[in-house]
Amino acid sequence: MELLSTPHSIEVNNITCDSFRISWTMENSDLERVTHYFIDLNKKENKNSNKFKHRSPEPLAVRAQRGQGQTASRCPCSQPGPFLCGARHCDCLVSLATEDRDYAKEHLAQLQEKAEQIAGRMLRFSVFYRNHHKEYFQHARTHCGNMLQPYLKDNSGSHGSPTSGMLHGVFFSCNTEFNTGQPPQDSPYGRWRFQIPAQRLFNPSTNLYFADFYCMYTAYHYAILVLAPKGSLGDRFCRDRLPLLDIACNKFLTCSVEDGELVFRHAQDLILEVIYTEPVDLSLGTLGEISGHQLMSLSTADAKKDPSCKTCNISVGR
Numbered sequence: 029m030e031l032l033s034t035p036h037s038i039e040v041n042n043i044t045c046d047s048f049r050i051s052w053t054m055e056n057s058d059l060e061r062v063t064h065y066f067i068d069l070n071k072k073e074n075k076n077s078n079k080f081k082h083r084s085p086e087p088l089a090v091r092a093q094r095g096q097g098q099t100a101s102r103c104p105c106s107q108p109g110p111f112l113c114g115a116r117h118c119d120c121l122v123s124l125a126t127e128d129r130d131y132a133k134e135h136l137a138q139l140q141e142k143a144e145q146i147a148g149r150m151l152r153f154s155v156f157y158r159n160h161h162k163e164y165f166q167h168a169r170t171h172c173g174n175m176l177q178p179y180l181k182d183n184s185g186s187h188g189s190p191t192s193g194m195l196h197g198v199f200f201s202c203n204t205e206f207n208t209g210q211p212p213q214d215s216p217y218g219r220w221r222f223q224i225p226a227q228r229l230f231n232p233s234t235n236l237y238f239a240d241f242y243c244m245y246t247a248y249h250y251a252i253l254v255l256a257p258k259g260s261l262g263d264r265f266c267r268d269r270l271p272l273l274d275i276a277c278n279k280f281l282t283c284s285v286e287d288g289e290l291v292f293r294h295a296q297d298l299i300l301e302v303i304y305t306e307p308v309d310l311s312l313g314t315l316g317e318i319s320g321h322q323l324m325s326l327s328t329a330d331a332k333k334d335p336s337c338k339t340c341n342i343s344v345g346r
Contacts, residue, residue, distance in 0.1 A: 035054050038051070147251075147297055150293035152209065156202050158198065177307050227292075235257075236253060255302055
């Protein structure tokens with residue numbers, strides 16, 4: 029068996045929390061004989077050489093961007109996307125995540141358990157609220173029949189969340205300030221706030237699901253929950269993918285009957301992001317401008333999860 033030449037001019041750059049770019053050069057005589065490329069992140073030449081740890085036995089997801097003069101070649105660890113290599117120079121982007129994107133229910137149950145450990149005590153609240161720019165609400169009124177329409181969830185949070193890029197919904201908040209019991213006057217998302225009575229979205233006819241738990245290199249931790257009217261399209265999507273919570277007894281968000289009235293509580297020590305899976309009528313709530321600041325640094329739009337945080341990460345496939 030004739031051995032292949034050893035790749036040389038290896039470079040690693042564009043390093044982020046969950047990916048890096050690697051390139052190398054091979055001899056022309058070997059290129060047509062190469063059918064597979066494997067990148068072993070667990071093998072190290074010395075104790076200081078291994079900067080990346082891929083702890084799952086499942087294959088790495090490898091993506092590559094087409095460059096000038098490059099031709100496509102399949103690589104098993106990049107399916108279904110192509111691995112691209114040039115005549116002598118190979119260049120690919122390695123994502124430190126398994127190819128199977130979605131967490132199974134048992135993985136989400138592990139995340140749920142971790143979130144429950146830091147959720148804290150429950151505080152009463154009465155409204156869900158959504159902040160955005162004034163133009164967003166004007167568009168909903170003039171072009172969407174006065175409705176806030178569900179949209180596709182972005183890739184914020186855990187890489188394995190089955191809701192990212194799959195579930196449609198409208199994001200709401202419900203956290204309150206400890207000293208006032210009211211929503212905070214600051215927001216990362218815009219100076220205009222729509223508030224709706226909690227019972228309009230959350231009641232015994234609604235199912236509640238746990239979807240994610242993450243942080244963004246800060247002390248704040250976020251939990252994503254899904255509210256879906258029973259039997260709705262969103263409810264059917266969540267039923268097979270997400271842990272179902274008891275709406276009257278859980279550590280995150282509750283709706284219970286006390287003295288004949290619905291009472292709502294949220295976890296004090298988590299920032300809750302609540303996805304409601306159906307359109308929301310603006311006439312059911314109130315719209316106004318907040319008096320505080322727009323704190324853009326706290327926005328979770330397409331936020332990357334801190335993979336080193338021991339509080340909100342789990343081991344998958346071990």
